[in-house]
Amino acid sequence: MAEDKGITAAKEDEFSEWYTQIIQKAELIEYTPVSGCLVFRPYSYEIWERVQAFLDQEFKKRGVKNAYFPLLIPESLLTKEKEHVEGFSPEVAWVTQAGNTPLSERLAIRPTSETIMYDTYRKWVQSHRDLPLKINQWCNVVRWEFKHAVPFLRTREFLWQEGHTCFATKDEADAEAHDILKLYAQAYEELYAVPVIMGRKSEKEKFAGALYTLSVETMLPNGKAIQCSTSHCLGQNFSKPFGIQFLDQKEQKQHVWQNSWGFTTRSIGIAIMTHSDDKGLVLAPAIAPIQAVVVPIIFEKTKDATIAACTEIKKQLAEFRVHVDARDEYTAGWKFNYWEMKGVPLRIEIGPKDLEKKQAVVMRRDTLKKTMVPLENLQHAISQELANMQKEMLVKARQRLQSQIITAETKEAFQKGIEEKKMVLAPFCGKPDCEEFIKEKMGGIKSITAPFDAKTPEKPCIHCNNKAEAFYYFAKSY
Amino acid sequence: MAEDKGITAAKEDEFSEWYTQIIQKAELIEYTPVSGCLVFRPYSYEIWERVQAFLDQEFKKRGVKNAYFPLLIPESLLTKEKEHVEGFSPEVAWVTQAGNTPLSERLAIRPTSETIMYDTYRKWVQSHRDLPLKINQWCNVVRWEFKHAVPFLRTREFLWQEGHTCFATKDEADAEAHDILKLYAQAYEELYAVPVIMGRKSEKEKFAGALYTLSVETMLPNGKAIQCSTSHCLGQNFSKPFGIQFLDQKEQKQHVWQNSWGFTTRSIGIAIMTHSDDKGLVLAPAIAPIQAVVVPIIFEKTKDATIAACTEIKKQLAEFRVHVDARDEYTAGWKFNYWEMKGVPLRIEIGPKDLEKKQAVVMRRDTLKKTMVPLENLQHAISQELANMQKEMLVKARQRLQSQIITAETKEAFQKGIEEKKMVLAPFCGKPDCEEFIKEKMGGIKSITAPFDAKTPEKPCIHCNNKAEAFYYFAKSY
Numbered sequence: 001m002a003e004d005k006g007i008t009a010a011k012e013d014e015f016s017e018w019y020t021q022i023i024q025k026a027e028l029i030e031y032t033p034v035s036g037c038l039v040f041r042p043y044s045y046e047i048w049e050r051v052q053a054f055l056d057q058e059f060k061k062r063g064v065k066n067a068y069f070p071l072l073i074p075e076s077l078l079t080k081e082k083e084h085v086e087g088f089s090p091e092v093a094w095v096t097q098a099g100n101t102p103l104s105e106r107l108a109i110r111p112t113s114e115t116i117m118y119d120t121y122r123k124w125v126q127s128h129r130d131l132p133l134k135i136n137q138w139c140n141v142v143r144w145e146f147k148h149a150v151p152f153l154r155t156r157e158f159l160w161q162e163g164h165t166c167f168a169t170k171d172e173a174d175a176e177a178h179d180i181l182k183l184y185a186q187a188y189e190e191l192y193a194v195p196v197i198m199g200r201k202s203e204k205e206k207f208a209g210a211l212y213t214l215s216v217e218t219m220l221p222n223g224k225a226i227q228c229s230t231s232h233c234l235g236q237n238f239s240k241p242f243g244i245q246f247l248d249q250k251e252q253k254q255h256v257w258q259n260s261w262g263f264t265t266r267s268i269g270i271a272i273m274t275h276s277d278d279k280g281l282v283l284a285p286a287i288a289p290i291q292a293v294v295v296p297i298i299f300e301k302t303k304d305a306t307i308a309a310c311t312e313i314k315k316q317l318a319e320f321r322v323h324v325d326a327r328d329e330y331t332a333g334w335k336f337n338y339w340e341m342k343g344v345p346l347r348i349e350i351g352p353k354d355l356e357k358k359q360a361v362v363m364r365r366d367t368l369k370k371t372m373v374p375l376e377n378l379q380h381a382i383s384q385e386l387a388n389m390q391k392e393m394l395v396k397a398r399q400r401l402q403s404q405i406i407t408a409e410t411k412e413a414f415q416k417g418i419e420e421k422k423m424v425l426a427p428f429c430g431k432p433d434c435e436e437f438i439k440e441k442m443g444g445i446k447s448i449t450a451p452f453d454a455k456t457p458e459k460p461c462i463h464c465n466n467k468a469e470a471f472y473y474f475a476k477s478y
Numbered sequence: 479m480a481e482d483k484g485i486t487a488a489k490e491d492e493f494s495e496w497y498t499q500i501i502q503k504a505e506l507i508e509y510t511p512v513s514g515c516l517v518f519r520p521y522s523y524e525i526w527e528r529v530q531a532f533l534d535q536e537f538k539k540r541g542v543k544n545a546y547f548p549l550l551i552p553e554s555l556l557t558k559e560k561e562h563v564e565g566f567s568p569e570v571a572w573v574t575q576a577g578n579t580p581l582s583e584r585l586a587i588r589p590t591s592e593t594i595m596y597d598t599y600r601k602w603v604q605s606h607r608d609l610p611l612k613i614n615q616w617c618n619v620v621r622w623e624f625k626h627a628v629p630f631l632r633t634r635e636f637l638w639q640e641g642h643t644c645f646a647t648k649d650e651a652d653a654e655a656h657d658i659l660k661l662y663a664q665a666y667e668e669l670y671a672v673p674v675i676m677g678r679k680s681e682k683e684k685f686a687g688a689l690y691t692l693s694v695e696t697m698l699p700n701g702k703a704i705q706c707s708t709s710h711c712l713g714q715n716f717s718k719p720f721g722i723q724f725l726d727q728k729e730q731k732q733h734v735w736q737n738s739w740g741f742t743t744r745s746i747g748i749a750i751m752t753h754s755d756d757k758g759l760v761l762a763p764a765i766a767p768i769q770a771v772v773v774p775i776i777f778e779k780t781k782d783a784t785i786a787a788c789t790e791i792k793k794q795l796a797e798f799r800v801h802v803d804a805r806d807e808y809t810a811g812w813k814f815n816y817w818e819m820k821g822v823p824l825r826i827e828i829g830p831k832d833l834e835k836k837q838a839v840v841m842r843r844d845t846l847k848k849t850m851v852p853l854e855n856l857q858h859a860i861s862q863e864l865a866n867m868q869k870e871m872l873v874k875a876r877q878r879l880q881s882q883i884i885t886a887e888t889k890e891a892f893q894k895g896i897e898e899k900k901m902v903l904a905p906f907c908g909k910p911d912c913e914e915f916i917k918e919k920m921g922g923i924k925s926i927t928a929p930f931d932a933k934t935p936e937k938p939c940i941h942c943n944n945k946a947e948a949f950y951y952f953a954k955s956y
Contacts, residue, residue: 030598033552034585039598042543042613049544065520066527071587071618071635072571074511090577093550095587097572098622107512109549109573109587120508120517129807135520140549140618144576157549329607 006337010278015222019273020151026281026342028272029151036149036156040265043342044152046289047268048159051191052138055161055263058183062176064134064163069116071139072107077115080241084114087208091143093156109142114209114234114260117164118242125256127247128168132176133256136163152269153226153478160264166244166256170235173257177233180261181214184229187263192271193284193390194218195398196228199449202472204432207260211235217449217473219404220273223421225448225475228270231261274397275366281343282366284393285386291321292382293339297332297351310350313360316379320386340365345389346382366393405473409459414474418445423475427457427468434464438474448473484815485758493700497751498629504759504820506750507629514627514634518743521820522630524767525746526637529669530616533639533741536661540654542612542641547594549617550585555593558719562592565686569621571634587620592687592712592738595642596720603644603734606726610654611644611734630747631704631956638742644722644734648713651735655711658739659692662707665741670749671762671868672696673876674706677927680950682910685738689713695927695951697882698751701899703926703953706748709739752875753844759821760844762871763864769799770860771817775810775829788828791838794857798864818843823867824860844871883951887937892952896923901953905935905946912942916952926951 007025009017023029028044040048056066072095079085088111095107110116117135125133138161149155163180167173181198188194196216206213210232219225239245239255248254275282285291294313296306310324323344325335332349339347349361360378363370366389373381407425408414417424428434428447439446454471461468485503487495501507506522518526534544550573557563566589573585588594595613603611616639627633641658645651659676666672674694684691688710697703717723717733726732753760763769772791774784788802801822803813810827817825827839838856841848844867851859885903886892895902906912906925917924932949939946 030601032548032594032598033555034548034550034594037548037550039548040546042545045545046543048546065524067520067523068518068526068618068637070510070512070515070517071620072512072515077511092577093573093585094575095571096574097584099568099570099624101624106575107571116510116512120510123508140546142549146577146579159546 006341007278007280011221011276018278022272022276022281023151028268028281034156036145038149038151038155040159043289044268047271047283047287048265050287051187051263051267052161054191055183055187056138059136059161059163062134062179063132064136064165066137067135068137068139069113069120071110073110073113073116075106075108077119078108080115080119081209081238083237084209088112088143091145093142093144110139111141111143112260112262113137113139113162114164114238115242118238118244118258121164121166121256122242122244125166125244125246128249131166131168131246131256132172133166134163135165136161150269150478152272153266158265160262162260162262165259166239167258168246168248168254168256170257173233173235173259177214177231177259177261180259181216181229181231184216184231184261184263188216188218188228188267188270189394191284191286192267192274193286193393193397194228194267194271194274195394195401197449197451197473199451199473201230201449202428202430202432202435202447204435205447207232209234209237211237215449218270218274219401219423219475220270220478221400222273223404223476225423225473225477226266226270227448227477228267229261229263232259234258234260275393276343279337279368280341282393283343283345285345285390288343288345289321290323290342290344291386292317292323292346292348293344294322294324294348294350295332295335295339296324296326297349297354299352302352302355306350306352306355309355313348313350313375313378317382319379320382346385348378348382364389366396407471409462411462414462415442418442418474418476421476423448423473425451425454425471425473426462427459428470428472428474429461429464429466430469430472431464431466434461434466438463443476445474445476448475448477484819485756488756489699489754496756500750500754500759501629501747506746506759512634514623516627516629516633518637521767522746525749525761525765526743528765529665529741529745530639532669533661533665534616537614537639537641540612540657541610542614542643544615545613546615546617547591547598549588551588551591551594553584553586555597556586558593558597559687559716561715562687566590566621569623571620571622588617589619589621590738590740591615591617591619591640592642592716593720596716596722596736599642599644599734600720600722603722603724606646606724609644609646609724609734610650612641613643614639614641628747628956630750631744636743638740640738640740643737644717645736646724646726646732646734648735651711651713651737655692655709655737655739658737659694659707659709662694662709662739662741666694666696666706666745666748667872669762669764670745670752671764671871671875672706672745672749672752673872673879675927675929675951677929677951679708679927680906680908680910680913680925682913683925685710687712687715689715693927696748696752697879697901697953698748698956699878700751701882701954703901703951703955704744704748705926705955706745707739707741710737712736712738753871754821757815757846758819760871761821761823763823763868766821766823767799768801768820768822769864770795770801770824770826771813771822772800772802772826772828773810773813773817774802774804775827775832777830780830780833784828784830784833787833791826791828791853791856795860797857798860824863826856826860842867844874885949887940889940892940893920896920896952896954899954901926901951903929903932903949903951904940905937906948906950906952907939907942907944908947908950909942909944912939912944916941921954923952923954926953926955
């Protein structure tokens, strides 16, 4: 059942409260007695299904096959790659008992599946003919965060896909890591209408066990950066401890080069925060469960004709996801608010006067702008409106993102940018020690990514004055 | 990498060894260091994806929406329905620790999700207008069986869908429980080509917490019955302890009537056991990842032309799932064996002589029968062969199933049937005590189901001589 009341907090002033209201009132999330573990309600799960369908198809085009590996990982496997276990063990949920029997070895609920998958890959890869090996799984993972949960963004259980690939050469692994990164950026920009930045993580921020981590990042309207998705080149860091070797064409034994990459339900939260407003959710047409809602304006005398016309319109618009809200118990005004709260991209209003004039009122959720559309043009108009809305939402969000970015080549400019909640692009040495120092000194800011499109820095690292490795973004982040 | 050697155990003589070889050599399963938890390799996962796609579409037609509920269930929730917890707690995997911190309350990895879902449903159902509520989730579940694992059939983790619905009346719940049961039977018969029996479980064998359990059952070639899928009417057994109530049209508070129903990856194992033979896997065309493999017969002089012709054939057959095996390193004979082992429904052989005569040899995996087909008819012929194979596999399996069934109205006939590894249909009182007695006395046989299509018994229960409630099947079972 939907809440009767609208959003009572302003995005601008009380971002966190505003978000908490939206995700509940728009029926996206439900809390449970397990702290940090939430229900993905049908309305948010359907968004995920659309994103899954897109990515899954793209993976398959690239020769990736789906499989499923066990949820539970023995402790001895998880600890096989040193940096990896150090990164993950503080947040592992451990199974220690089954029925009334204590287990002889603790089992980790997968926080990610490198170790259980690569122990198996060892058996599958023998010859260069077995390469490349490209496997993906869609599954749940658990990371027992002790920080405050933020629905979608940081929860103890979340849903994702994890791709795990093996190649004969580093070049192939490099190329795929970049290719998948671009695909992830495409999913954000073309489906969610969320503008992103692509780049490479610092040594300190890379994935535990990776050779390097590429990432897609964005900045939210509240001035916090967020990591959207990552694509890791693992190098031979796992193939060596796990013994994944192949005979090359010269009959020499080689360790494979590996990548892993993941896209999570976090993306839903990022899209909600990016686009929604004080009236509620705003969804991009590409991922909206309902793209247009038809609301009849009902008067007793013309009721049947009006509802019949709405049903007819739904038929005409069969290529779109259209819902007719013909409920008796609510007024048209109540329905307008309800569907605005739910973020449906277009509203089509039909009343007796509209029917006389053979027209409908079409309202766009993002701009709240109304247009009169002759019924005979409706199909074309809806198609245009949805396409425009998809495009313009991205453009608008990108303008906002750009307004949140500044470049700083001095300490003072850097400091000022951070104080103004900007994402600051600055020359940086890339060293973990230096980054640790910045983090401590400046209230938890960290490097976000070294964007691919930045110039080579001429000036030294603005923090330690040593040679800069690249321009990096810095910001407060989730 | 595929095994070079074929299956070395006969289905007839060493069923279990035969099955173990098939699932490994056909690259369906991989073992892991976690006992009882297996990898679904891409070749079996793709079968699951097809079944998922079919069921998911059918659920959606019925107004069911997908969602996702947490993996972890607090002990206090799991224990809320008494019979339910008694049924499941002996096989629950418990999370007791996160990172280095002991949890204040143990968390169960879901063995099934009634309790976590219904605790939430309570918040969603208030009025008759919120009904029916129809939610499904596709997920993993863990049941820590202490019996020997049988891949697909009985593993500690498996994949499934679980549908959980609420209705205002028992009639609606009854109708849906039967409707879903029929859908499950359809998936077995029309996708897997596995013949099934529909019926109602005995009191002793019903789901822990259910009012009644409907089930789809079959008999495997080794003389063991197996439960394929179940559809439970939970009555108000959960809505009462969980407080799921609604105001009806007369403003009276009522408890909802509930169903839950599930379809699991067990189905893959049942299909493998039903159809495969001493050469390896046999897959029904509807669920086969590859429906036809094209094998070129290569001679050095005509190699290019032959491979080109194979590629051309793949294009012509674009509506089917076709793979051309043009690998250089294997002979055509090796490939024949390999694809027979993998259970691909049709093999299309093309050699230089075939090309001269504008024909191809088509072999059907189930019958191993070869046919010459003029290339110009190929598309039509493949379509026909696949359709016939799908149909005939079911017919053949149903004949075998029928040959495994007898009716017994005396103790002697019952005893003899069980000794001959039949599924025996007999009048039964339906009482748990009587069933317990039979199970102990007759080496673990149990009631399978009271089939819908049986007559009303005239004779008394053949075990206790009390009034028979219905004809029930009895057998040894998995």
